[in-house]
Each structure stands twice: as structure tokens, then as C-alpha cells.
Amino acid sequence: MPTIRDVAERAGVSVTTVSRVLNNRGYISEATRRKVYQAMEELDYQPNEVARSLFRKRSNIIGLIVPTVAHPFFAELTAYVEAYAYARGYKVLLCNSELDASKEQEYIWMLRRNQVDGIIMASHTLEVEEYKKLSLPVVTFDRFISNRIPYVTSDNYQGGKMAVELLLQRGCRKIAHMCGSLDLDMLANQRHRAFMDVAEERQVPYFTVETDINVFEMGKYEKLLEDLLTQEPEIDGLFLNSDIMAIAAMKVCRKLGKRIPEDMKIIGYDDVSLASLVSPQITSVRQPLAEMSELSVKLIEDLVEGRRVQVENCLPVELMERETT
Amino acid sequence: MPTIRDVAERAGVSVTTVSRVLNNRGYISEATRRKVYQAMEELDYQPNEVARSLFRKRSNIIGLIVPTVAHPFFAELTAYVEAYAYARGYKVLLCNSELDASKEQEYIWMLRRNQVDGIIMASHTLEVEEYKKLSLPVVTFDRFISNRIPYVTSDNYQGGKMAVELLLQRGCRKIAHMCGSLDLDMLANQRHRAFMDVAEERQVPYFTVETDINVFEMGKYEKLLEDLLTQEPEIDGLFLNSDIMAIAAMKVCRKLGKRIPEDMKIIGYDDVSLASLVSPQITSVRQPLAEMSELSVKLIEDLVEGRRVQVENCLPVELMERETT
DNA sequence: CAACATATGTCAACCGGTTAACATATGGGG
């Protein structure tokens, strides 16, 4: 690999001059600039970003921690984050926590050792305290840590509300909500809050199915739902906390001979592309993932630049009614 | 951020000694080791990996270039690559080429500037020549570049053969294959080779639908398939090059009132988790993604370590028969 | 002609580690 010294020698100028060209600072004549660029070309030179990062104390790398990129929601999130990061000159170091606290912790340490400029946390397996300790810029996704750590979220309460109201409007008399663990104080729990509020207000009997501490296992979802629907065969409306869960629900209904949407209305969450791919297309509450991702990257950048940022960043959701309601 | 000097001072030893502890080299007494570790703990010290990378000329970062991680196949691939990389002490820098040649090229340059140890290329928008020029370790996914660049693939010919044979065995009389552009010399094209070979051998009429240069657009798939099936209503068997395409096919069939599998047999490819999630569950040719990913990481590692590696790494595929055939 | 903008060079320090070379000290084994 050629170094800046090789370039300087080849172009017949000093190292300082090459650095000046590279960084566009100080006075440089067109002629010299051309000579330098030509030398770089000839040597196929590319500046060593590791050396630059060391000096600048800036790596232009963002660490992204997700539970697993194999999950469609996080895959889409990751794709968006990557796109915006790229557009702003950042690179993305991808970390899948696999919902394993120790892996997540190790990843956090690793990211710090590697001097990433900031971390976008979309996996939350650790105690809130652990996140508070972090000394580098962090933006969380859908979780409040402290009012020193900005977070990006969408209007979960409104999303839950719209979902239940749609179910009721479509005539459901007995409904259920399936969600992740409610022990963790995730913002997504507001969906359940809304679900209960509306159900109670309208005096509609309701059930809650809490999955274990964040599992993404299809089999588990199906089992839980099948148990629920056999025990409570009168349930005619399901609100699921993800589209994947909604697909599980559709499968179970098919198995139990319940027609969708005639016998059972189903509404998912996130509106991943999958939701409109399957048949019937899933009614879902859409989170503005693109905007949320863009905002996360922007927040990291603002933090790095030392700009003041808003702690709460809540974007609106949208109900996408399709064929399952 | 504390430095190694701060640690040395606090522990009352020299920088060299701290470095010795950190890297486990030379003689170190237990007492000193403890003192050093304690100082690190107290200072919350973590070695700066950027500085280390600079000196070692090793970043322990692998660049992964995929068309887009939002596509389930690449999302799963990415998840596996990440897991194996993590297990072996590597980090993953994620790059989505979005099938844009210039973005892919820029990413390659970026990865080089950032001194990644190697690149796993699962996106192939550039000319073969461009890849040959790369001076750093590269492993490609499903594409042959030259016999200096190892590649990981699965038995595409066999996969195509099994797919068509299953269709015929299930009684199809007129079949079609939908695939990406056949102009690029992708190894996946062997599936089409096999498709034609078998169809001709058995004298079954067949059709080919080539999508444009690698699009991942659902709408496009549906349009192409709908056109085909309205023009050739007698087609009763479809072999699709991905499970996403298979889902598009199912949608079109539903629209045209063709029952699956009675009126139309469908077989996808990859066996992403989606394939067994939707209803009816998709019959698909399974690529051993986990093994392929593991192998890719291992190959990069071997190349980095200067070990000899095999150029062709072809793993077996498996037919997963489900409900669409 | 003085003053200043433009253009380039030299030199050295710095970013935060790593390492080789060499010095020094201690304690145990033969």
C-alpha cells in the first residue's frame, strides 16, 4: 500500500503539500493539485482512514445494535440507517445482540474500543443503568433511558388506539393483544396501554398474550395464539405487535378454520414490506421507519458535532388498512 | 478517554509493562498483572483499537457488501455472517450496494481506505475486471471472478434440476422459470441451465421470464408473471429464483383464480424463513446459508493469515417440499 | 517600494498504541 510519502515523492512535492491537497486547506495552485492527483492515480493511492481516525479522534463509523437483522423489521431499519449514514459520510458497524445481554454488552465495549462516533441502540437487553454509563453519543430506538439520551420513537399510544378502534369499528366483540414482555419499560408497551384503555372504555372484553422476554420464534407465537384461541373461541379480533406475529396469527386461524376477516380480524404492526406481500394483505400500523432511521443518524451526527438535540423524537404512525380487517 | 499512559501511571508501572499485560507477552508477575488490571478497571480503560489497527495493519473488520439487507435472503445471510464473524473476533461493516454500480465501487474504495481485512462480496454490479483489480482479500458469494478469488456457492445446477424434476413428477405439463438477468455470468444461472436441460430432455414445453438487471421489486415480478400467465394460461408449474418471487407468483395466481397446488405448482428458491411462514407454505430449494456464511468468514480469515484456500467452495442444496407443489 | 496574498517547503509534535534493544535487579539451581 502506498503512503502519503510515496505520493509526495512521485509528485515531487512535500508531504505537507499532499496533505493540503487531500484536505483542501491552505494555498494550493492548480498545477500542484493536478500533479498530486496524478501521482495518487498512478500509485492507486487511497489515504489510510485508520491513521486519519486516530489523529482526528473521529472514525465516521456508527455502531448499530439490533436484536437480529434477520427479522424483517430490523432488516428494514438497518437498510434505512445504512442509506442515510452513507449519504452523510458515515459507515455502519453492524451488531446483532441476538437478545443476549452479554453479547450486547460486549458489543458496546467493542464499539467503544473501536472509537465509533456513536451508537444507535435498537436492542435493549441491558438494564437502563448500563446505558446511562455510556460515555459516547447514543441514540435509542423506541426506548427511554434518561433525559440525557435522545430517543427516536413513533406514537405507540396512538398506534395502539387506532388498531383497537379499527377492530371495534369492524364489529369485534372480544379481542386480544399479543405483545412482548411488559416488564421492560419499552415504549412499545404504550400500545398495550392504549389497547386496554380503549377496550375498557368501550367495555369490550379483552385478553393479553405476553411473549417471553423478547422472543422472535414463530413456533412460540403460534403455540401461544393457538392456546388462546382454543380457550377463548369467541375472540374475533387480534391486535399483534408485529407483522410477523400477524402472520403467525393467520396461520393459526387457518388451522382452526377461522376465516379472515369474516370470523377473525387481524391487525399487525410495523407495516414491513412483508405485510403487503402475503395474502390476504395484512392491515397494519405503519411506523415511519425511513424518517425514524434518518433522524437517528442525524441525531448521532448532531451529538458528535456537539449540537443541542431534542431528547424525545416521536413521529406519527399511520394505519394501513388492508384485507385482514 | 484514558490512555495506556494513564493506566501505567495509576498502576505505578511503565507503559511497556501495561502493553505486556494487554498483549500477554514477556514476563509479568501475577502481582503486577493485578495492579494493571485494577488500574484499568478504575479508569474504565479500554485500549484504542484504532491505534492498534494502525500499528498491526489489521483492523479485524470484514466488509460485507450485499444488494440490500432489506431483502430476506441477504438479511439472513448478513445475520449469519455477523454471527460467525463475531465468534472469530471480527466486526462487520455493512454495505448495501442497492444494485448501484457506483455505490458499490465507492464502497469498495471506502472499505480499502478503512483497511478492512477482507471483503465478502454478495453484490455483483461491477464488471469482473473491477473485482480482479482488488488487492485485498475478497471472497465472493455465488459468483466466479477468476481463479485467484475464492467463491462460496451452492449447487445451483442440482437445485434447478431438483426443482424442475419435482414439478414434472407432480404432473406439470407446461412450465416456466423466472430468474434474474442471464447476461451476467452469475452462478445462479446454472439453475436455468438445469431447468432447460431437464425440460428439453423430457420434452416439456417451457418458458423463461428474465427480470431486468437484478430488480427486487415486487410489482415488477407480479406484472411479468401476470403477463406470462395470461398469455400462456396452460402453464401449470412455476419455478422461481427466490421465495420472494414465489410469493409474487402466489399472489398472481390468487388474482387469476388459480388454485395452489391444484391448478398451479410453485417452487421457490433459498428457503428463507418466510417460505415456511406464509400459507400455503412454499416448496423451496434450500441453500445452506449458515454453512455458506461460516465458510465465507473462514475463507477471509485464511486469506488474511496467508493460508492456502480452495477457490471453488460449493455446498449441497436440499429440496424442501411443502404445500405449493 | 512596502505590504500582502499566494504557493510551497522544513521540521517537529501528535494521535495511542506496539515492539525491539538493552539495562538492571532478584532469586534459585547447580
Next chain:
DNA sequence: CCCCATATGTTAACCGGTTGACATATGTTG
């Protein structure tokens, strides 16, 4: 008592850029 393994320190160079301080030279302008 000598030799050697063990343990630690000192010093300096190095990885590949960046930057500030300062020197120098040329050309332009009022």
C-alpha cells in the same frame, strides 16, 4: 559463586496521516 530464568524499566522508532510554526519565494497592488 556463577548462570540463567524471571520481572520490570528506559528509550526510541514505528504505524500513516495531520497540523502548527516558521521560513522562503514570487507576484500583485496601492
